[in-house]
Amino acid sequence: MLSEKMQREALTKCIVWFYDGNVRTFYSLDKTHKRAKPNQALGIRRLEKMLMETFKGQWETAIIYENKSYGNELARFKRGARV
Numbered sequence: 001m002l003s004e005k006m007q008r009e010a011l012t013k014c015i016v017w018f019y020d021g022n023v024r025t026f027y028s029l030d031k032t033h034k035r036a037k038p039n040q041a042l043g044i045r046r047l048e049k050m051l052m053e054t055f056k057g058q059w060e061t062a063i064i065y066e067n068k069s070y071g072n073e074l075a076r077f078k079r080g081a082r083v
Contacts, residue, residue, distance in 0.1 A: 002027050002029075006027065006029075007027045007067075009030075009038070010027035010028045010029070010030060010043065010067045011028060011030050011038055011040045011043050011066070011067055012027075012028040012030075012040060012043050012044055012047065012064055012065065012066060012067055012074060013025055013026065013027050013028065013064070013065055013066075013067045013071075014026045014027075014028070014047045014050075014051070014062055014063070014064045014065075015062070015063050015065070016051070016055070016059050016061075016062045017059060017060050017061045017062070018055075018058055018059045018060065019058060019059065019060055020058075026047060026050065027067065028040075028043025028044065028046060028047050028067070029042075029043060029046055030042055030043035044064060044074065044075065047064055048064075048075070051077060052080070056080070057080070060078070060079060061076075061077065061078055061079075062076075062077040063075070063076050063077070064076075
């Protein structure tokens with residue numbers, strides 16, 4: 001579970017719809033260490049790895065957005081594949 005501060009500082013977020021009906025939001029970890037500059041590409045790779053390895057076969061749809069209100073869609077996944 002990320003702290004409120006880390007959720008606000010995250011550059012991207014991923015909304016995941018699971019087969020069991022649950023919907024969860026995950027926030028990216030964009031830094032390699034505390035004082036590093038945020039790297040959006042690193043955060044997106046980590047979210048994709050979470051989907052493909054940690055939750056493999058458990059979700060139906062996942063969408064990665066910029067972490068802003070009305071943020072742009074960056075990637076969409078359906079049943080384990082990027083669309």
